[in-house]
Amino acid sequence: MSSDGHTQDTAPALGATGTQDTASALDVTDTQDTASALDATDAQYATDSDRLPPAPRTTDIDMLEPKPSSPQSSQSAPTSERRAGAHTRIGRGVKLEKLRAFYGEVEQVKGVDLDFNANEVTAIIGPSGCGKSTMVRCINRMHEEIPGARAEGRVLLDELDIYDAAVDVVAVRRAIGMVFQKPNPFPTMSVFDNVAAGLRLSSRKPSDLHHKVESALRGAGLWEEVKDRLGEAGAGLSGGQQQRLCIARSLAVEPEVILMDEPCSALDPIATLKIEELIDELKARVTIVIVTHNMQQAARVADRTAFMLGGELVEVGPTQQIFTNPNDARTEEYVTGKFG
Amino acid sequence: MSPESSARGRVVSPDSKTGGAPPLTAQQGRLHFQQELQGLETRALGGLDVVLEQLDRTLESLAHQDVELAQMVIADDDRVDGRYLEVHQGILSLLATQAPVAGDLRLVAALLHVIVHVERMGDQCVNIAKLIPLSGYEPPVRPEVLEALLKMGAHARSEIVQCKAAFSGRDIGLAEDLARQDREINRLNREIFRLALEIGDDPDTREWGMHMILVARALERIGDNAVDVGEQVAFVVTGLFREFSDQTNPLGS
Amino acid sequence: MSTDAHMLERFAVSAKRRRRDRLARSAILGATAIALIPLALIVYYLLSKGLGSWSWSFFTTDPTGNTFFASSSIGGIKSAILGTIEIVAVASALAVPIGIGVAVWLVEYGRNSRFAHTVRFFVDVLTGVPSIMFGLFVYIVLIIGTGSSYAAYKGAFALALLMLPVVTRSAEVVLLLIPGALRESALALGAPRWRVIFKIVLPTALPGLVTGVLLAIARAAGETAPLLFTAGATLKSGFSLNGFMNSLPIQIYTDVTSATTSVVNRAWGAALTLVVMILLLNLFARLVARRSSVG
Numbered sequence: 087m088s089s090d091g092h093t094q095d096t097a098p099a100l101g102a103t104g105t106q107d108t109a110s111a112l113d114v115t116d117t118q119d120t121a122s123a124l125d126a127t128d129a130q131y132a133t134d135s136d137r138l139p140p141a142p143r144t145t146d147i148d149m150l151e152p153k154p155s156s157p158q159s160s161q162s163a164p165t166s167e168r169r170a171g172a173h174t175r176i177g178r179g180v181k182l183e184k185l186r187a188f189y190g191e192v193e194q195v196k197g198v199d200l201d202f203n204a205n206e207v208t209a210i211i212g213p214s215g216c217g218k219s220t221m222v223r224c225i226n227r228m229h230e231e232i233p234g235a236r237a238e239g240r241v242l243l244d245e246l247d248i249y250d251a252a253v254d255v256v257a258v259r260r261a262i263g264m265v266f267q268k269p270n271p272f273p274t275m276s277v278f279d280n281v282a283a284g285l286r287l288s289s290r291k292p293s294d295l296h297h298k299v300e301s302a303l304r305g306a307g308l309w310e311e312v313k314d315r316l317g318e319a320g321a322g323l324s325g326g327q328q329q330r331l332c333i334a335r336s337l338a339v340e341p342e343v344i345l346m347d348e349p350c351s352a353l354d355p356i357a358t359l360k361i362e363e364l365i366d367e368l369k370a371r372v373t374i375v376i377v378t379h380n381m382q383q384a385a386r387v388a389d390r391t392a393f394m395l396g397g398e399l400v401e402v403g404p405t406q407q408i409f410t411n412p413n414d415a416r417t418e419e420y421v422t423g424k425f426g
Numbered sequence: 427m428s429p430e431s432s433a434r435g436r437v438v439s440p441d442s443k444t445g446g447a448p449p450l451t452a453q454q455g456r457l458h459f460q461q462e463l464q465g466l467e468t469r470a471l472g473g474l475d476v477v478l479e480q481l482d483r484t485l486e487s488l489a490h491q492d493v494e495l496a497q498m499v500i501a502d503d504d505r506v507d508g509r510y511l512e513v514h515q516g517i518l519s520l521l522a523t524q525a526p527v528a529g530d531l532r533l534v535a536a537l538l539h540v541i542v543h544v545e546r547m548g549d550q551c552v553n554i555a556k557l558i559p560l561s562g563y564e565p566p567v568r569p570e571v572l573e574a575l576l577k578m579g580a581h582a583r584s585e586i587v588q589c590k591a592a593f594s595g596r597d598i599g600l601a602e603d604l605a606r607q608d609r610e611i612n613r614l615n616r617e618i619f620r621l622a623l624e625i626g627d628d629p630d631t632r633e634w635g636m637h638m639i640l641v642a643r644a645l646e647r648i649g650d651n652a653v654d655v656g657e658q659v660a661f662v663v664t665g666l667f668r669e670f671s672d673q674t675n676p677l678g679s
Numbered sequence: 680m681s682t683d684a685h686m687l688e689r690f691a692v693s694a695k696r697r698r699r700d701r702l703a704r705s706a707i708l709g710a711t712a713i714a715l716i717p718l719a720l721i722v723y724y725l726l727s728k729g730l731g732s733w734s735w736s737f738f739t740t741d742p743t744g745n746t747f748f749a750s751s752s753i754g755g756i757k758s759a760i761l762g763t764i765e766i767v768a769v770a771s772a773l774a775v776p777i778g779i780g781v782a783v784w785l786v787e788y789g790r791n792s793r794f795a796h797t798v799r800f801f802v803d804v805l806t807g808v809p810s811i812m813f814g815l816f817v818y819i820v821l822i823i824g825t826g827s828s829y830a831a832y833k834g835a836f837a838l839a840l841l842m843l844p845v846v847t848r849s850a851e852v853v854l855l856l857i858p859g860a861l862r863e864s865a866l867a868l869g870a871p872r873w874r875v876i877f878k879i880v881l882p883t884a885l886p887g888l889v890t891g892v893l894l895a896i897a898r899a900a901g902e903t904a905p906l907l908f909t910a911g912a913t914l915k916s917g918f919s920l921n922g923f924m925n926s927l928p929i930q931i932y933t934d935v936t937s938a939t940t941s942v943v944n945r946a947w948g949a950a951l952t953l954v955v956m957i958l959l960l961n962l963f964a965r966l967v968a969r970r971s972s973v974g
Contacts, residue, residue, distance in 0.1 A: 228867055233790055260869030270860045274882050287870035287878060332864070339869060382525060409527045411665030421527050423456045 177373035178244045178342040179204040180225060180262075185239035187220045187229055194220045196397040197239070202343070207365060207374045209388035209405070211381055213420065217397040218377045222345050225375065226262040227255050243343070260288065263336035263372075267348040269328035271320030271335070278316040280331055284339040298338055305371070306334035307364050326357025333364065344368065346376040350383065362387050381421055385409050393417045459524045463533065466516045467594070470537045473509040473544035474590040474655075478583065480506065480551040481648070485579040487558055488641065489572070491565060499555040506548030513541040532665060536658040540593065543651040547586070550644040550651075557637045566631040571621050571638050578614045578645045581607055585652035592659045601656030605670040611649040618642040725951045732948030742914050742930065742945075753941055756949050758916040759930035763953070765918065766831055766910060766926055767900045770838035774899075775892055778846025779881075785847075786854040787876055799851075805844035813840045814905035822909070829911025831924035837905035842895040849891025853884045886968040893964050897957045903928035927953045 180202040187195035195217045202208045210218040223229040224237045227248065240247045248258045271280045281299045285292050292298055299316075303309040308330045312323070320331055329349060336344055346365075350358040365374055365387050378384050384391050385405060392402035393414075401414045412418050419425055480499055487495035517538050520526065526534050585607050592600035619642070622635035653670055661667045736755050743754035781798070789795030817837040822829065857880055865875040881888070911923030912933065927949050934946035 226867060228863065231863070231866060256869050256871050258869075259867055263869075264864075264867040266860060266864060266867075268860060270858070270864050272861065272865075272879060272883070274885075283865070283879075284868040284870075287865065287868055287874050335864075335868065381527070385527070410531055412528055418528050422530050423459070425455055 176342075177205045177369070177371065178261075179373060180343055180375070181240075181242040182221070182225070183240040183242065185221065185224055185237065185241060187217070187224050187237045188235065189220075189232070190234045194397055195224065195237075198394075198399045200392060200399055200402060202373055202375055203390070204373050205369055205371075206389040207369050207376060207387055209384035209391045210375065210377045210394060211379075211384050211391060211420070212394035212400075213425070214379075216394045218394050219347055221394070222347060222375060222377050225343070225345055226259050226264055228259075228264065230255075256288075260284075260339050261341055262343040262345060263339060263341035264345045264347065265329070265332050265336055265349050268352050269325060269332050271323075271328050271331050273319070273321050275320055276317045277312050277320050277323070277331065280320040281334045281338050284335055288339065299334075302334040302338035305337045305368070306330045307360065307367075308334055324357070326353050326360060329353060329357070329361060330364065333361075333368075337368075341372060343373045343375065346374065348377055348379060351379060358383070381409075393420060395420070456524075459520075459526075459530075462516075462520060462524070463526070463530060466513060466520065466537060467533070469509065469516065470513045470541050470544070471590050471594055473506065473513065473541060474547075474586055476505055476509060477544055477547045477551070478586050480548060481579065481583055481586065484551045484554050485576060485583075487555065488579070489576060491558065491561070491563060491567075493559045493563065496555040496558040500552050503548050503552045506545055510541050510545040513537065517541075529662070532662050536593075536662045539658050540655050543654050547648050547651045550648045553644045554641050557641055561634050561637055565634050566628065567634070568621070568625060568631070571618060571625075571635070574614050574618050574621065575638060575641060575645070578611055578618075578642060578649075581611045581614070582645050582648045582652070585611075585649050589652040589655040589659075592656055593662075596659060596663050598660050598663055601659040602670060604653045604656040608649045608653050611646055615642050615646045725947065725954060728944065728947035729951030730948075732944045733951070737945075737948060738952075741916055742925075744914050753939070753945060754914075756927070756930055756945065756952065758914060758925040759927045759949060760952065760956075761916050761918075762831070762910075762925040763900055763927040763956075765920075766835045766838060766906070766924060767896060769832065769835035769920065770842055770899055771892070771896055773835070773839035774842035774846055774895065778843050778895070779850045779888065781843075781847045782850035782854055783876060783881075785851050787872065787880070802844045802847050806848055809904070810841055810902045811904035811907075813837045814907055814909050816840070817905070818908045829909060829923050830921050831910050831917075832920040834906045834910025834924065834926070835920070837909045838899045838902065841902060841905055842899045845895040845898060846892055849894060850884075850888055853887030853891060854880065856887065857884055889964050889968040893961055896960065900957060901928055901953060903932050907932075 182198050182200045185195055185198045185200075186193060198221060210222065212218050220229060225241055227237075229235050229237055237249065239249075241249055243258075243261065246253070248262075271277075272283055275283060278299055279286075281302050282295055285295060285298060300309060300313075303312065308327060311327060312318075312331075320328070323331060329352075333344075333349075350361055353361070362383065365376065368374060369389075376384075376387065388405045390402060391405045391408045393400045393408065393412075393416075395416060401408065401412060401417045403413070408417065409421055412421065480502060483495055483499050483502075486492065487499065517534055520534055524530075585604055588600060588604055588607070591597070592604070619639055622639050625631055625635040657668065657670055660670075734755075738755055738760065739757055740755040741758045742756060743752060745752050745754075781802070785795055785798060789798065814837050817833050817840070821827070821833045821836065861879060861883065862875055865879045866872070870878075906926055906929055910926060910929070912929050913923035913925050915925075917924060931946045931949045931953075934942045934949070937943055937946075
């Protein structure tokens with residue numbers, strides 16, 4: 087395997103190195119494979135006096151573009167089906183400040199400060215029982231529906247503290263939707279009624295119900311599959327379709343944030359991939375927070391990843407960084423599978 | 427350390443990775459994977475030992491104009507190539523089946539670099555070995571040139587030993603020190619060049635001198651490859667890739 | 680080969696196991712048969728003795744009060760049928776909404792609170808109270824206490840009291856069966872709790888609720904004791920809730936002890952009528968439930 091331009095015998099040797107200046111060539115650091123690349127390095131390090139002290143060259147992984155956080159820069163060519171009925175509502179950011187959550191006397195979430203940027207996907211990973219689901223349920227105030235449960239601290243939707251006494255919890259949940267682990271379409275309702283349920287359960291009766299339902303189904307990537315079956319029972323769809331139906335149901339209310347609590351753990355791999363693609367498209371419209379046990383999924387889907395352990399936030403950062411070079415030793419151990 | 431992480435996260439008792447506190451739990455997950463990774467590292471670093479043998483033989487044959495020994499070196503390059511293929515395949519397999527992340531991923535990537543450098547070093551030894559027979563059994567040897575070459579060889583040898591120790595010990599200090607040694611090799615390289623220029627008018631001697639320049643260059647390349655292995659050590663530990671200075675810049679590192 | 684034989688030996692069913700299995704099966708079948716026998720006998724007797732009394736006039740004429748003469752002059756059971764329908768309807772109208780309401784409160788709001796536990800306890804106690812107690816209670820409070828006389832609505836009230844714990848208990852069981860995930864997802868859509876209950880929980884629970892209500896109605900329709908001293912026995916059909924009202928159980932109760940065979944036969948006919956009415960009610964309600972569950 088010595089065919090990469092390195093010298094075999096004299097004559098080609100002189101040609102292959104391709105140096106302009108033998109003296110400088112002798113000092114060349116051989117870091118590239120091809121001869122032409124050698125020329126480049128020669129030019130760079132031609133003389134001592136020209137040479138700058140080496141700047142730390144970051145690795146390729148850091149040089150990758152961070153995933154765009156603004157809706158304008160995240161537009162890729164949309165598929166015709168999914169963009170046709172897209173709303174233009176833009177997501178909002180969420181901030182957690184000193185959030186603590188209790189079940190009775192037990193403190194499950196122990197003072198978390200965390201930001202979720204608008205129109206980004208943030209994943210929360212961590213071992214079972216670390217409080218990630220509890221924390222996420224505090225964001226749409228579902229946590230307090232459990233008897234004996236309470237939360238302290240602030241959760242800010244843009245600048246509004248949703249735990250403020252004057253805030254209507256129902257309005258909060260319309261702005262911050264949720265998709266659960268097990269797909270749960272309403273069993274007595276048809277596909278259409280399921281998607282419309284959110285709208286009908288709210289006080290206003292929308293005039294363009296059919297349009298909104300179609301738009302939500304398109305947004306969930308389900309329209310083509312169910313447009314001829316709108317009257318059929320929602321529970322008759324496959325697992326992956328049911329979950330997308332639940333996503334459409336959440337989308338119909340036009341939320342600004344969607345929380346997902348392990349949305350794919352009950353689904354087969356193909357359905358999972360479809361939903362991951364969907365998440366990637368949805369983030370142009372909403373902010374997404376996804377709790378997941380599956381680290382590969384977090385790596386594929388999320389812009390930022392937060393690692394929780396024992397009710398505390400250990401580390402949060404860009405996903406590439408968490409999975410290639412995390413700061414905290416505990417994060418390193420968890421993502422490499424040494425515990426958890 | 428990357429500055430972007432935990433920008434808005436209250437990190438509880440942050441552990442530094444380099445020489446920090448012992449891990450949180452004593453549980454050992456993915457034992458099989460850890461063993462495989464360990465084995466792969468051993469094989470890759472073992473390649474450096476093979477190269478060391480090759481280098482020793484090369485220098486020996488250079489010192490005594492031993493053509494037969496040179497032939498052996500050329501033939502034995504198969505061992506280095508074989509090691510390369512083995513480690514390369516192991517890396518691919520590990521990536522496909524175990525999906526390593528974080529520190530494990532950096533290690534695997536580094537091992538890929540290391541085994542390429544091993545293979546290159548082996549090739550450089552072969553290049554030298556091929557030059558030796560060209561001068562015949564009784565070359566017009568100039569002792570000062572030969573002495574300088576053997577000194578270069580000794581430095582190259584010590585760099586290989588050191589880069590292996592730096593990698594297996596994850597010792598950045600040791601790795602950075604390689605740049606210092608490499609400066610010495612570069613200095614000797616330039617000196618040999620100068621000596622060859624002034625070697626005289628005899629055509630045979632001049633030809634031998636040219637060959638020795640090429641030998642010097644090959645040895646210098648071996649040194650550079652060892653420094654590159656050292657750079658991989660820094661990458662594995664810190665996650666940042668940095669070129670160590672190999673020029674005579676006293677401030678650079 | 681020997682391995683096959685060895686495997687067979689390991690996996691074969693032993694004779695002892697076979698015997699025990701047969702014994703258990705026959706015992707269970709026997710118990711089922713024993714339980715079915717009285718049921719079959721009841722059906723047989725009802726049909727054989729009751730069908731004979733059925734006729735057009737049986738359903739369209741009131742009992743005449745004559746109990747000594749031939750069948751043509753003793754009359755039918757029209758007032759009893761109408762009375763049962765009316766009293767039970769009124770009782771249901773009272774008990775069902777309240778009963779389901781209590782169940783909804785217990786499941787959705789009270790949950791595990793001290794007070795909810797107390798309520799549940801008393802509901803359970805009430806299901807076991809002998810039906811005559813409800814009649815006596817209404818008698819003492821609404822008849823002796825107010826100094827007024829029997830009335831149909833007082834009978835309905837007694838029956839409602841009887842039905843209430845039954846409806847509550849069965850509705851609570853059904854509502855508890857609704858998975859919490861359903862409520863959760865409805866709440867997460869941004870709906871006030873009461874809307875979630877009315878639009879999601881109750882419609883989903885409907886088939887079970889209907890069954891529970893049916894059971895309560897069936898029980899109430901057949902109760903004699905609560906009506907004995909509340910509704911007042913009368914022969915004429917009437918629709919006023921304030922007046923006396925006849926009912927099938929009362930009618931049967933009165934007729935069955937008569938010496939005249941035709942009157943006794945009328946009792947059987949009335950009993951059969953009652954059973955058939957409840958059966959029809961059952962079928963009808965199930966049809967309604969099925970229609971609403973597909974939506």
